[in-house]
Amino acid sequence: xxxxxxxxxxxxxxxxxxxxxxxxxxxxxxxxxxxxxxxxxxxxxxxxxxxxxxxxxxxxxxxxxxxxxxxxxxxxxxxxxxxxxxxxxxxxxxxxxxxxxxxxxxxxxxxxxxxxxxxxxxxxxxxxxxxxxxxxxxxxxxxxxxxxxxxxxxxxxxxxxxxxxxxxxxxxxxxxxxxxxxxxxxxxxxxxxxxxxxxxxxxxxxxxxxxxxxxxx
Amino acid sequence: xxxxxxxxxxxxxxxxxxxxxxxxxxxxxxxxxxxxxxxxxxxxxxxxxxxxxxxxxxxxxxxxxxxxxxxxxxxxxxxxxxxxxxxxxxxxxxxxxxxxxxxxxxxxxxxxxxxxxxxxxxxxxxxxxxxxxxxxxxxxxxxxxxxxxxxxxxxxxxxxxxxxxxxxxxxxxxxxxxxxxxxxxxxxxxxxxxxxxxxxxxxxxxxxxxxxx
Amino acid sequence: xxxxxxxxxxxxxxxxxxxxxxxxxxxxxxxxxxxxxxxxxxxxxxxxxxxxxxxxxxxxxxxxxxxxxxxxxxxxxxxxxxxxxxxxxxxxxxxxxxxxxxxxxxxxxxxxxxxxxxxxxxxxxxxxxxxxxxxxxxxxxxxxxxxxxxxxxxxxxxxxxxxxxxxxxxxxxxxxxxxxxxxxxxxxxxxxxxxxxxxxxxxxxxxxxxxxxxxxxxxxxxxxxxxxxxxxxxxxxxxxxxxxxxxxxxxxxxxxxxxxxxx
Numbered sequence: 001x002x003x004x005x006x007x008x009x010x011x012x013x014x015x016x017x018x019x020x021x022x023x024x025x026x027x028x029x030x031x032x033x034x035x036x037x038x039x040x041x042x043x044x045x046x047x048x049x050x051x052x053x054x055x056x057x058x059x060x061x062x063x064x065x066x067x068x069x070x071x072x073x074x075x076x077x078x079x080x081x082x083x084x085x086x087x088x089x090x091x092x093x094x095x096x097x098x099x100x101x102x103x104x105x106x107x108x109x110x111x112x113x114x115x116x117x118x119x120x121x122x123x124x125x126x127x128x129x130x131x132x133x134x135x136x137x138x139x140x141x142x143x144x145x146x147x148x149x150x151x152x153x154x155x156x157x158x159x160x161x162x163x164x165x166x167x168x169x170x171x172x173x174x175x176x177x178x179x180x181x182x183x184x185x186x187x188x189x190x191x192x193x194x195x196x197x198x199x200x201x202x203x204x205x206x207x208x209x210x211x212x213x214x215x216x217x
Numbered sequence: 218x219x220x221x222x223x224x225x226x227x228x229x230x231x232x233x234x235x236x237x238x239x240x241x242x243x244x245x246x247x248x249x250x251x252x253x254x255x256x257x258x259x260x261x262x263x264x265x266x267x268x269x270x271x272x273x274x275x276x277x278x279x280x281x282x283x284x285x286x287x288x289x290x291x292x293x294x295x296x297x298x299x300x301x302x303x304x305x306x307x308x309x310x311x312x313x314x315x316x317x318x319x320x321x322x323x324x325x326x327x328x329x330x331x332x333x334x335x336x337x338x339x340x341x342x343x344x345x346x347x348x349x350x351x352x353x354x355x356x357x358x359x360x361x362x363x364x365x366x367x368x369x370x371x372x373x374x375x376x377x378x379x380x381x382x383x384x385x386x387x388x389x390x391x392x393x394x395x396x397x398x399x400x401x402x403x404x405x406x407x408x409x410x411x412x413x414x415x416x417x418x419x420x421x422x423x424x425x426x427x428x429x430x
Numbered sequence: 431x432x433x434x435x436x437x438x439x440x441x442x443x444x445x446x447x448x449x450x451x452x453x454x455x456x457x458x459x460x461x462x463x464x465x466x467x468x469x470x471x472x473x474x475x476x477x478x479x480x481x482x483x484x485x486x487x488x489x490x491x492x493x494x495x496x497x498x499x500x501x502x503x504x505x506x507x508x509x510x511x512x513x514x515x516x517x518x519x520x521x522x523x524x525x526x527x528x529x530x531x532x533x534x535x536x537x538x539x540x541x542x543x544x545x546x547x548x549x550x551x552x553x554x555x556x557x558x559x560x561x562x563x564x565x566x567x568x569x570x571x572x573x574x575x576x577x578x579x580x581x582x583x584x585x586x587x588x589x590x591x592x593x594x595x596x597x598x599x600x601x602x603x604x605x606x607x608x609x610x611x612x613x614x615x616x617x618x619x620x621x622x623x624x625x626x627x628x629x630x631x632x633x634x635x636x637x638x639x640x641x642x643x644x645x646x647x648x649x650x651x652x653x654x655x656x657x658x659x660x661x662x663x664x665x666x667x668x669x670x671x672x673x674x675x676x677x678x679x680x681x682x683x684x685x686x687x688x689x690x691x692x693x
Binding site: 003061064065066067068069072073076077078080157158160161163164171178184185186187188189191192195196199200203 | 271273274275276277278279280282283286287288289290291367368369370371372374375381382385386389390393395396399402403406407410
Binding site for chain 2: 486488510514515518519520521522524525526528530532533534535536537545546549550578591594595598
C-alpha cells in the first residue's frame with residue numbers, strides 16, 4: 001500500500017473552506033444552544049405546568065433520540081412542508097439538540113443557587129424577573145460553565161454528522177474530494193488531525209475560561 | 218401501503234445488537250487501557266494516554282468513515298456491521314477507561330492504605346477493596362456511555378448498516394409519512410434507552426447493596 | 431532505655447524523609463524493645479505521623495534504615511515486584527490503626543476482621559470466623575459482627591479497626607492518632623482496648639494527642655518537633671519535669687486544656 005497526500009495538498013483550500021463552515025456552524029450553534037438553553041431552563045422552572053410541560057417533553061425527546069434521526073426528521077420531514085436551506089436545518093437541528101442538553105444543565109445550576117440569594121435580592125426591592133436577571137442567572141451561568149464548555153466541545157465534533165444532510169462542512173467537502181481523487185484514507189486521516197487540533201484548542205480555551213470564571217463561583 | 222412497524226422493529230434489533238457487541242468488546246478495551254495507565258514503565262502509559270486523547274479528540278463519525286473507507290488502504294476490509302462494532306468498541310473503550318479510572322480514584326486513599334498496611338498487594342487491594350467500592354459509580358458511568366453508544370449507533374447508517382435510523386430515513390423517503398416514522402423510531406430508541414437505564418439501576422443496586430444494609 | 435533482651439522489635443537508624451523541599455524527618459534514631467509501649471507526642475507538622483507511617487512504608491523514607499524484629503523494612507535495593515513481595519510480607523507483621531479508621535464499608539464487621547487472615551494466610555473460613563469472633567469479643571463488639579461499618583459509632587469503628595489489625599497476629603501495633611477523630615465521649619472505649627493490649631505486653635507505637643493517656647499507658651515517651659526528637663524519657667519525667675524548653679512550652683499548652691477532660 002502506498003500513501004499519497006498530494007491530493008490532500010491540492011484540495012487544501014477546499015478543506016480550509018470546510019473548516020471555516022464547520023467553525024461558523026459551531027459558533028451559531030453555540031450561541032443558539034446556550035442562549036436558548038438558558039431561556040428554556042427559565043421557562044421550564046418558573047412557569048405553569050401547561051407551559052413548561054411541553055417544553056420539558058421536548059428537552060427529554062431531544063436527549064433520548066439520536067441527533068441523526070432528528071436531523072433526518074427536520075430535513076426530510078419539515079423540508080417537505082416548507083423550503084428551508086440545509087444549512088438552516090443543520091444549525092437548528094444541532095442547536096435544538098444541544099439546547100436540550102444545555103437547558104438540562106442550567107436547570108440544575110439555577111436550582112443550586114441558594115434560596116437565600118433570591119430572598120436577599122427581593123429584600124433589596126428587586127422584582128422576580130430582575131432577581132433572575134441580575135442575581136440568579138449570572139451565578140447559575142458561572143456554575144454551568146464547565147459542563148457547558150464540555151457540551152460545546154462534544155457539539156463541534158457532531159458538526160461532522162451534518163455532512164449526512166449535505167451541508168458543506170469539513171467532512172462533506174472532503175467526501176467530494178475523495179469522490180474525485182479516490183484517496184479516502186489520506187483525506188479522513190487529515191480530517192481527524194484537523195478535528196484533533198480544533199479539539200486541543202477548545203480544551204485550552206476551556207481551561208482558560210474556567211480559570212477566569214473560577215473566582216465568580 | 219407498507220406496514221412500517223415490523224421493519225422498524227427488525228431494524229431496532231440491529232441497533233441493540235451492534236450496541237451490545239460494541240459495549241462488550243469496549244469493556245475489555247477499557248480495562249486494558251486502565252491497566253496500561255497504571256503500568257510501572259512509562260511507554261504503555263504514554264500509549265494509553267495518547268490513544269484516549271486522540272479517540273476523544275476526534276469525532277466518532279470521522280473514525281467510522283476513516284476505518285470503513287480508509288481501512289482498505291491498510292488492508293483492513295470490514296463489512297459494515299463489523300466495522301460498526303469495532304469502531305464503536307474502540308471509541309467507547311477510550312471513554313469507558315476514563316470512567317473506570319474516575320470510579321477507582323473516587324475510592325478514598327485511606328482504603329488503599331488500610332489494605333496495604335494489612336499486607337495486601339496492589340492487585341489484591343484492587344480486587345477485594347477498591348473494585349467492590351468503585352463498582353457502583355462504575356456501573357452508572359458505563360450506563361451513561363451505553364446510552365451514548367446506542368445513540369451513536371445511528372451513525373452506522375451512513376455506511377449502510379440497516380439499523381433503526383437507516384430504516385427510518387428510508388421509510389420517510391418511501392412513505393412520505395415523516396411524523397409517523399419519526400414517532401415510531403423515536404419510541405423504539407426510547408424503549409431501548411429506558412431498558413438500558415433499568416438494567417443499570419438493577420446492577421447498581423446489586424453492587425451497592427452494602428450501603429443499604 | 432535500658433534493655434537486656436536480644437534484637438529490638440523496631441529500630442530506626444538515621445531516618446530522613448522530605449516532601450519536596452521540606453525535610454519532615456531529620457535523622458531519627460529509635461529503638462523499641464519487645465513488649466514496650468512508646469508514645470510519640472508533638473505539635474501537628476512535627477513529623478510524628480510521618481514517622482509512624484514510614485515504619486509501615488506508607489511513606490517511603492529517603493535515608494536511613496528501619497528494622498522490624500531485625501529485618502530491614504525499607505529496601506532501596508529491591509525494585510518493582512520484588513519489593514512488593516517483601517513489603518507485603520513485612521506489613522503482615524505490623525498492625526496499623528488510622529485516625530479515620532478506614533474500615534472497608536462494603537464488608538460486615540466480621541469480614542473486615544477476617545479478610546486478611548483468609549486471603550493472606552489462607553485460613554479456613556471456619557477458623558477465620560472463630561478468630562474474628564474472638565477478636566471482636568475482645569474489643570467488646572461481638573454483637574456487631576454482622577453489622578456494616580456505616581451503622582457503627584466512631585468509637586466502635588476504631589475498635590473494629592484494632593481487631594482487624596490484630597487478626598494478623600502482628601508483632602507490633604502502630605496507632606496513628608487513633609482517637610483524634612472521635613467525639614470526646616467515645617475516646618475512653620478505644621483507650622480501654624489499647625490499655626488491654628498494653629497489659630498483654632503488645633509492642634506498641636502510639637502517636638497521640640492524649641497526654642494523660644500517653645502518661646498512663648506508655649513506658650517511654652518521645653516529644654517531636656520540626657522533624658527531630660526533642661526529648662525522650664520515661665513518661666513520668668517527660669510529662670512532669672521535661673528538660674527542654676520546647677517540651678515545657680508544648681506541655682503547658684496541652685496539659686492545661688486537657689486536664690479537665692481526661693484524667
